[in-house]
Structure formats: structure tokens, C-alpha cells
Amino acid sequence: MPHETIRTSRIEARIAPDALAIVKRAAELEGRSVSDFVVSAAQAAARRTIEETSLIRLSSEDQRHFVELLLNPPPLSPALVRAKDAHAQLFGS
Structure with a gap:
């Protein structure tokens, strides 16, 4: 039985038409919905940001x-x- 994520929260964002076109195209290329693509990209960016702020870089x-x-x-x-x-x-x- 596959694990299904229960989605109960919602976010909204305003986006320029040209930016939306790029996002739609990328989602199509991956065979995903725009919503799924945006959520996945946002999670990846959030993880990167958290990881980068957790590291101390020294020369x-x-x-x-x-x-x-x-x-x-x-x-x-x-x-x-x-x-x-x-x-x-x-x-x-």
C-alpha cells in the first residue's frame, strides 16, 4: 500500500506570467502538476537554505x-x- 501524503495546508503566491510559463514548462517536462513541482522545488530550496546556514565555512x-x-x-x-x-x-x- 503506497504511502500517501495528506495535504491540509495551503499557500498562495502571485507570479508573473513569464515566470509561470517557465514553471509550467518545467513541471510538464517532469510529468508533474504545477502544484507538485512548486512544492517540491520550495522544499528543496528550504532544505538547502537550512543546510547552508547550519554549516560554518572556514578558510x-x-x-x-x-x-x-x-x-x-x-x-x-x-x-x-x-x-x-x-x-x-x-x-x-
């Missing part, structure tokens, strides 16, 4: 600097030492 130089700081961290600042002590008093070591 080679920044990567080396990051690893160096992990391997040889600088001494704690006085404020961080106080915060660490306060945390230990409240929650234990």
Missing part, C-alpha cells in the same frame, strides 16, 4: 588557527575563571 588559514586554539588554548581570562568558580560552587565540578 584554510582559519581552520589551522581554530585547530591550534583547540590544541593549545589561551589562558582563561579573570572573568572566565570567576565564572568557572561560580559554576563549580553552584553545580559542583
Whole structure:
């Protein structure tokens, strides 16, 4: 028994006639309805956007600097030492 998605939500968008023609043509080429094509394209774009904002991209130089700081961290600042002590008093070591 195939899994069928229950569609209960609706979105609307205004689109220029030339843009709609392109979307219709692309949907036809894939053998899909315009609605299915637009929903699929929007989901793919949304996933890409979420993925891209979840990644941190560093140059080679920044990567080396990051690893160096992990391997040889600088001494704690006085404020961080106080915060660490306060945390230990409240929650234990």
C-alpha cells in the first residue's frame, strides 16, 4: 500500500506570467502538476537554505588557527575563571 501524503495546508503566491510559463514548462517536462513541482522545488530550496546556514565555512588559514586554539588554548581570562568558580560552587565540578 503506497504511502500517501495528506495535504491540509495551503499557500498562495502571485507570479508573473513569464515566470509561470517557465514553471509550467518545467513541471510538464517532469510529468508533474504545477502544484507538485512548486512544492517540491520550495522544499528543496528550504532544505538547502537550512543546510547552508547550519554549516560554518572556514578558510584554510582559519581552520589551522581554530585547530591550534583547540590544541593549545589561551589562558582563561579573570572573568572566565570567576565564572568557572561560580559554576563549580553552584553545580559542583
